[in-house]
Amino acid sequence: MSRTTLSTGLALTLVSAIALTGCGSGGGEEVAADAKQTLTVWAMGEEGARLKPVAAEFTKEHPNIKVKITPVGWDVVHQKLVSSLAGKKLPDMAQMGSTMMGEFIALDALEPVDTKAFKRSDFFPATWDSNVRDGTAYGVPWYADVRALYYRTDLAKKAGVTKAPTTWADQQALATAYKKHGAEYGTQLQPGATGAWQGWLQYLYSTGGELLGKDGKPALDSPQAVKAFKAWGSYFDKGLAKKNFTPGEDAAKDFSNGKRPMFQSGPWMVQNINDQHPELKGKWAVAPVPGDKSSTSWVGGSSLVTFKDSAHKAAAEEFTKYLATPKVQAHWYEVDKTLPAAKAAWDQPAMKNGDSSLPVFEKALGSAEAVPPVEKWNEFAVQIESALEKIARGADASATAKQLQKSAAGLVG
Incomplete structure (x- = not known):
């Protein structure tokens, strides 16, 4: 998990701008998942670059959905997200660090997760709970950090x-x-x-x-x-x-x-x-x-969020489903050396045959607690x-x- 800081004065200025623009009111007409479209996604730093070939594999299975990945540095992502929210220029989806969730839930920027498509029981509990406010989940766990x-x-x-x-x-x-x-x-x-x-x-x-x-x-x-x-x-x-x-x-x-x-x-x-x-x-x-x-221990890491104003929510859900599958999550461990948040991914060969420390981290994930989504x-x-x-x-x-x-x-x- 990575953290960034923003000066108080700038933060207040940007939040005021958001209030004036009335963000979170919903975008235009939504595009069906099977329509030809481009899905825009922000991912952080090196993970953004590493995600591009994974997205290309997704497009092979969903040729109507082109995924445009934009890498954004962890050191600037908070400012970029808040200012883009104020200017209604957010992407459709983003990777979001666990300690950032509370703020963007409070700003009414995130689309609630469809709990028929994604179930808490499929993930380590703490990875899911860090995305929940007042009983509603706003992010799907992607990968986890645990001490x-x-x-x-x-x-x-x-x-x-x-x-x-x-x-x-x-x-x-x-x-x-x-x-x-x-x-x-x-x-x-x-x-x-x-x-x-x-x-x-x-x-x-x-x-x-x-x-x-x-x-x-x-x-x-x-x-x-x-x-x-x-x-x-x-x-x-x-x-x-x-x-x-x-x-x-x-x-x-x-x-x-x-x-x-x-x-x-x-x-x-x-x-x-x-x-x-x-x-x-x-x-x-x-x-x-x-x-x-x-x-x-406590759980950090990143989740996948869809922004409320996106016109490509159906495509975002398909891409999120793909990234949350056990096979792809295990592959992401091979690519990025970050721990899968989906429990079934740990039964994949990449995890079973991985580093000898993995059983320690798997056990820790099972008993870890979430960092609550504090605004x-x-x-x-x-x-x-x-x-x-x-x-x-x-x-x-x-x-x-x-x-x-x-x-x-x-x-x-």
């Missing part, structure tokens, strides 16, 4: 640890052993700044905690949240994680040289380590995130990241959580 623990098995063995940590206590004991036997820090944790929430959320979910309570309001000062903040912060208190954030730090490099022989991240790191540090072959492993009440997610995340930075520097977790609850309350409608 796991990466650790150096060779250095663990030298430190006297021969099994993967399964609990928080195990994990901290391993971090302590790593440092005792020469590591600069026992683990890699981001102490603040953009994206820091991604290293903390699995702590919250492993306690049984939630970002939002049953009433839809923030639950960031719950006993579970405070417990998660304390567990996360303890690594900095004990000198097991670096307190100062340095942009551009290379987790794979520090993993390779043994400075920080443990971290939590997504499936893309498997390929990064294999490609960039082949000398580590046989010296590291991937395990489920260690848990408190449970081992529970003001970027601002919400910034508040969490600010709290994490304070805790990493020694602030009291309980008091910080209370302050966080107050500051986040106004960001959730």
Whole structure:
């Protein structure tokens, strides 16, 4: 999953423009799926380029539908989507990151998913739930990101640890052993700044905690949240994680040289380590995130959305169906190394014969929790990241959580 930010002033300007244009009122006459047409699709970065040959295969089966793929960088996609929405120049379909869903649902930009054509039971639950607001789904899961623990098995063995940590206590004991036997820090944790929430959320979910309570309001000062903040912060208190954030730090490099022989991240790191540090072959492993009440990660990734004003909704549904089939989802893993969101895709040969870490990620997907579609997610995340930075520097977790609850309350409608 990728995230982008937009300055508050620009965001307010663009949202005001959207309000004035009255977007979401519906486009012109819709085109039938069997009519000759061009379907416009935005996909992000390299995924946009990789999707083009997949779209060409779709057109072979649906020769009446030409698919025009436009790659858009993750760093500009939010601004481009919002401004295009204001100017009524959106494509028919787009790939949308999980944390962007809430905003575009609130802007009434997305066509609800036909739940006769797409069923929640076909996907890992959290991948579906991240697209749901008030019981209505607005996106079909395409691929998923989920966190796991990466650790150096060779250095663990030298430190006297021969099994993967399964609990928080195990994990901290391993971090302590790593440092005792020469590591600069026992683990890699981001102490603040953009994206820091991604290293903390699995702590919250492993306690049984939630970002939002049953009433839809923030639950960031719950006993579970405070417990998660304390567990996360303890690594900095004990000198097991670096307190100062340095942009551009290379987790794979520090993993390779043994400075920080443990971290939590997504499936893309498997390929990064294999490609960039082949000398580590046989010296590291991937395990489920260690848990408190449970081992529970969070799910990110991307879904496929159709915009409400599109005149090609029927064709968009056909293309979405194609991309959601188990065979194509498994092929997309081969192309992009991202995890299939459709459960049946994991029975395909590409997944069964893939990397040895895949069973870990499949298990994690089955128990993971969704990031709720919060309309003001970027601002919400910034508040969490600010709290994490304070805790990493020694602030009291309980008091910080209370302050966080107050500051986040106004960001959730």
